[in-house]
Amino acid sequence: MNFDYSEKTLDLLEKLKAFMDEHVYPNEHEYHDLVANNPNIWQTPSMMEALKTKAKAAGLWNLFLPKEYLPLGAGLSNLEYAPLCEEMGKVLFSGEIFNCSAPDTGNMEVLSKYGSEAQKQEWLMPLLEGKIRSGFAMTEPEVASSDATNIETSIEKDGDEYVINGRKWYTSGAMNTNCKILIVMGKTDPRAARHEQQSQILVPLDTKGVNVVRAMSAMGYLDEPIGHAEVVFDNVRVPASNLILGEGRGFEIAQGRLGPGRIHHCMRLIGCAQRALDMACERVDQRVAFGQPLAKQQSVRESIAKMYCKIEQARLLTLKAADHMDKYGNKVAKNIIAAIKIVAPKMACEVIDEAIQLHGAAGTSQDTILSATLAYARTIRLADGPDQVHMMQLGRNLIQAKAS
Incomplete structure (x- = not known):
């Protein structure tokens, strides 16, 4: 590359x-x-x-x-x-x-x-055109949504309409006043093959029966003005033409969406971590403790060096994953995509946490972005699949490749 x-x-x-x-x-x-x-x-x-x-x-x-x-x-x-x-x-x-x-x-x-x-x-x-915003409703409170085949929201055909019933939470984007449309994932046929039960459908937020119950905080942050909502779908009716691609294609759509999305998440997190490192360098150069700038302390220099190495490693791995996606497609690049999703959020958590430590009390305050970015990074260790799912799948794929 x-x-x-x-x-x-x-x-x-x-x-x-x-x-x-x-x-x-x-x-x-x-x-x-x-x-x-x-x-x-x-x-x-x-x-x-x-x-x-x-x-x-x-x-x-x-x-x-x-x-x-x-x-x-x-x-x-x-x-x-x-x-x-x-x-x-x-x-x-x-x-x-x-x-x-x-x-x-x-x-x-x-x-x-x-x-x-x-x-x-x-x-x-x-x-x-940026005239409206949207939300994505997949995660449910009652099931382990890291496996999308577990979701229970029903999408049932009734004439020329679909009827949707279920409860979602952490529906990203749904709290914003400019959010007009949701993409909802649910089951159209629970009796079909495991990965052919799910479908995705467009639901305007103002449709009768769409009830935004509350805003969900993540690590104490509401992420306003965008937000994440708990949403109840109570006999929500939308035209059959709102179904995306066709019945049973929801899992396929989700997989097509998540490849680029994981690249985006990881690169945003690398940006968060890089800014945290830049802020830490400025802080330790300016802050005097025990008669000299913190930058003179050996342990501080070691912390800065380790932060740099972690960011560079994650950045290079993510760029390699992006390159593989471009050359070979999501399916072939699935192992390295899993690897970056394991590495980048954890790296960002560690780097931002160390930056907070180097800032002292100021790092935990509203006067810096550090605590908000730490909450964001920690949340992404769960979003688009938790670490454990990616590690399980990556380990399985590597073992199978060697055994075959």
């Missing part, structure tokens, strides 16, 4: 960094203050629309969409997009500015790849 970024990536990365320096970092505290002081914490601050307009004008829009979707996106490969995703990951809310935030990216990929023309016109185009 060639570890040099393409000219296209380098050009976009330079523009992205300049945009972040001029428009994002200077507005970071204002954004959080606006959210905290808004009577409706789920309403995205109005400043975001101005930033989106500037991002579009700068050609920094829909960067995640690959070349088959030109001219809707930037036409980048997974490897080309990875460093851009890392840069955006340094500020948790910045992805939305460039229309590159979860769960919208995954939902747009699903609709782009599997949606009907009517579904694309009604829901994909407004998402690509």
Whole structure:
């Protein structure tokens, strides 16, 4: 693999960094203050629309969409997009500015790849234009949702409609006031083969019977203004045309969605970790304890060195995974995709935790982003499959490969 970024990536990365320096970092505290002081914490601050307009004008829009979707996106490969995703990951809310935030990216990929023309016109185009936001409803409180075949939400055909019943939680994006559509995963045929029972269907959030019960916090953070919701579907009726791809294709769609999504998660986390390291370097250089800067302490230098090594290892592994996805596809690259999902979130937890330690009490406060990014990193050790599932599958695949 060639570890040099393409000219296209380098050009976009330079523009992205300049945009972040001029428009994002200077507005970071204002954004959080606006959210905290808004009577409706789920309403995205109005400043975001101005930033989106500037991002579009700068050609920094829909960067995640690959070349088959030109001219809707930037036409980048997974490897080309990875460093851009890392840069955006340094500020948790910045992805939305460039229309590159979860769960919208995954939902747009699903609709782009599997949606009907009517579904694309009604829901994909407004998402690509940044006019609306979306949610993804898969996880359920009563079952081990790390195995998607366990989900119990029912999607039953009734004439020219489907009727949906079930309870979901951690439905990402559903609390935001601009969320208009959910992609819901459920079972259309519990008697079918194990991986052919599930389907995915589009459900407008304002449909009768869709009840947003409460916001779910993650490690004490509500992730406002986007949020994660507990949602009850009580005899929800939607047109049969809202089904994506066809009955029994839900697991297939989920697998197609998760490959690129895991790359995105890992690169965002590497961005979080890199920023934590940068902040730690500045802190220890400026902070004086016991008569000298912390940077003079041997243990502090060792901590900084270890943090750097962990980030570099995770970054190189993730770039290799992105390269394998581009060259061989998700199925062939499944082992290294599992590996990055094991490595990157744990690395980010360790690096950010060490950065907090080097900041002292300030690291735990609202005056830095560190505690919020630690909560995010810890949550991603569960999202898109917990560590144990990826380790079990990777170990199984490696053993089978050697035994065959």
